[in-house]
Structures are given as C-alpha cells and as structure tokens.
Amino acid sequence: MKGGGYYSQSTRGAKDVIDNASSMLIDAVAALPAPQNGRPINIADYGAADGGTSKKSIRDTVAALRGRFTNQQILVTYTDLASNDFSTLFKSMQGLDGDADNTYYNEFDGVFVHACGIGFHRQLIPDGSLSLGFSATAMHYISEKPCEIPDHVHMVGASGAALQAYADRAAKDWENILLARANELVSGGRLVFMNFGKDEQGRYLGGTDGIDMFDTFDSLWKELAAEGRITQDEYVNASFSQFYRTKEEFSAPLLDTASPVHAAGLRLISAHTGVVKCPYRAAFEAANGAMSAREFAVSYIPTLRSWSETVFATALDRGRPADERAAIVDDFFQRYEDRVATNPDGHAMDYVHCYLAIEKV
Numbered sequence: 001m002k003g004g005g006y007y008s009q010s011t012r013g014a015k016d017v018i019d020n021a022s023s024m025l026i027d028a029v030a031a032l033p034a035p036q037n038g039r040p041i042n043i044a045d046y047g048a049a050d051g052g053t054s055k056k057s058i059r060d061t062v063a064a065l066r067g068r069f070t071n072q073q074i075l076v077t078y079t080d081l082a083s084n085d086f087s088t089l090f091k092s093m094q095g096l097d098g099d100a101d102n103t104y105y106n107e108f109d110g111v112f113v114h115a116c117g118i119g120f121h122r123q124l125i126p127d128g129s130l131s132l133g134f135s136a137t138a139m140h141y142i143s144e145k146p147c148e149i150p151d152h153v154h155m156v157g158a159s160g161a162a163l164q165a166y167a168d169r170a171a172k173d174w175e176n177i178l179l180a181r182a183n184e185l186v187s188g189g190r191l192v193f194m195n196f197g198k199d200e201q202g203r204y205l206g207g208t209d210g211i212d213m214f215d216t217f218d219s220l221w222k223e224l225a226a227e228g229r230i231t232q233d234e235y236v237n238a239s240f241s242q243f244y245r246t247k248e249e250f251s252a253p254l255l256d257t258a259s260p261v262h263a264a265g266l267r268l269i270s271a272h273t274g275v276v277k278c279p280y281r282a283a284f285e286a287a288n289g290a291m292s293a294r295e296f297a298v299s300y301i302p303t304l305r306s307w308s309e310t311v312f313a314t315a316l317d318r319g320r321p322a323d324e325r326a327a328i329v330d331d332f333f334q335r336y337e338d339r340v341a342t343n344p345d346g347h348a349m350d351y352v353h354c355y356l357a358i359e360k361v
C-alpha cells in the first residue's frame, strides 16, 4: 500500500464496505461473554492499513463495548505487515493529523491502542485473550505466490496449473488464519470478517459488469511488453499475490466437522456475499454530464493505484534506476487513465465481499 495517508484518502469504497456492515460488529459485541476477573477486552483489526477506513466502525465498537462493560479496560490492536504506515495510523488515532473525528482513544478512558507488524497468517495475540477479531478487505492476500501466472496478472484470469497452485495456497492459508484466530480467541469470542471474494455469479472486485479491471491491468502491462518498454520477465513477474475465495471456500473448514478448524472450536454463524458499488463511478453518473470523462478518470485511477502500484513497481528489474522504474509505473497508470478518459463506459471498481461472522465455542 502507498503510505502517507494515501490509502485512506483514495479508498472511499473500502470505508463504505466497513461502514455498511458495521452492525455485524455491534451484534458481535452484544453476544460477547463478560471478561473474566476484570481482564481487559481485546479487539483486533487484522490488515488495518493506516486505520482510516475502519476508524468510525472501531470507534462505534469501542462505544458499544463501553456501554456493555462500563469499567472494563479495552485494548485495540491494529495489525498489518511490517512495511505498513503505522505512523499515519497513530497520528490519526490521536487526532494529531488535525482530524478529531472518531478519535476514540481521546473520547473514552481506559482505552489502549497497540500495533503488530507481523502478518495475519501467524498467531499474533496470546492464547485465549482476544474477544473480537475484525478484518476487512485484507485476507485475499496469500502468504506467498506459489508461482508467477504466465499469461495474466491475477488469479481471476489464470487457468490450469497456475490457478490450482493459487487455490491450494489460499486454502492452506485460510486454514492457518482460522487456526491462529482460534488460538487467540477467548471462549465465546467472535470474528467479523469482510473479505474480497467471488460471489455466486462469479463476480469479483472490478469484475462485476462492464469492463474487467484486472483484464485492463493485464492488457496495459502486455502493451508495455509488446512495445519493449518492459521485458517479458517483467511482464510475468507482476502476478498479484491474491486469491478471491468463494463463500463455499470460506465456509468449508468451519462446516467440515473433520477439519482442524472445527476441532479448534470455530463455528460459522453467518456467511453472505454482497456488492458495494464503486463510489467514483456513482459520483460520475450522479453528475449527469457535469463531470467530464477525464475528470472521472482522474478521480478513479488513484483508488486502483493505492493497492496495485507495488505489484507493478516490484515486477520491474532492480537493475533499472529507481527513477526509470517510477516513470514506467507512472506511464502505466497514465495509460489506464487515458483509456478511461477516451471511453469511460463500463469502467468501475465495484467491491465484492464475503461477509463472515464466526464464533469460538
């Protein structure tokens, strides 16, 4: 992810996803057992980025916890990769960025904010101490690429052995994620996850109707290779380290009574898929001709760039000078912008999620 607050500023849709489903967190709070022996209530946001998109929902969750357990101390742990922009997160939590909205750390007494820069495929919190785990739009990241995809940039366009390798990696990772959370949770604790996935109609992020976003990435990256601007190796190296699971794939280890996840006590409370419309497309349509195609393109491309840029930047040969690599990436996103500006029809990054509520029995 790009740092310096760029992620939250450019990712209104991801915030919409969390805000729209934040009642799941409030329901989970209502169902939590009272903490034993005055112990603090631990909640965690896994893959939080700079914390901006979940800030309101976490604030509302803390308020609901404070309403139920008046004197209990509350610890909120934000987790992400070691490379994450935790500095922006801590400024935001304290309102040091000049924005006082939802700064629950200042609003409530007895609230503590910690961070963990280790990936969520591993256990991050001590055994039996987590009451509520939350994650949004993060667990589609697999622990490592099993291979490069030879003929596309993303698993949604992959086939054969490459697709199978990604599916196998994603299944193992999901089991590991759930087993780690099972260890962390107190008995009666809850998980609320809203993860990118594929819905019952085969739709996924940027691939709902109209023009497929990942096909566009692929065709523009191929165009650079065909022109000799990047090498064939650089084309192939740009495989996203992601997998979009179906509701069945998310649910399987929770429903299979023979699985280690089931044995560890995790049970599925609910699972459903949902589409949140691209806010940039919606604003363009609502403008009803008052916004030009170029203006739409300029507003839209940064949201794609906020999470995809590193994939293309790191695919480039390290032997190239840094400014040359930066220029290629700029050119790539400029081409995307130009394509949208030339014909905006069908361009949108609709969000497709699988929403899961899970309990540890």
Ligand SMILES: C[S@@+](CC[C@H](N)C(=O)[O-])C[C@H]1O[C@@H](n2cnc3c(N)ncnc32)[C@H](O)[C@@H]1O
Residues within 6 Å of the ligand: 001, 011, 014, 015, 018, 046, 047, 048, 049, 050, 053, 054, 079, 080, 081, 084, 118, 119, 120, 121, 135, 136, 137, 138, 141, 142, 143, 307
């Ligand atoms: C698209 S952002 C979502 C951020 C935020 N949760 C939201 O919904 O807006 C995905 C986040 O997951 C993080 N991430 C990716 N792989 C991760 C891993 N293995 N462990 C923890 N975080 C990870 C990324 O660094 C990034 O901050």
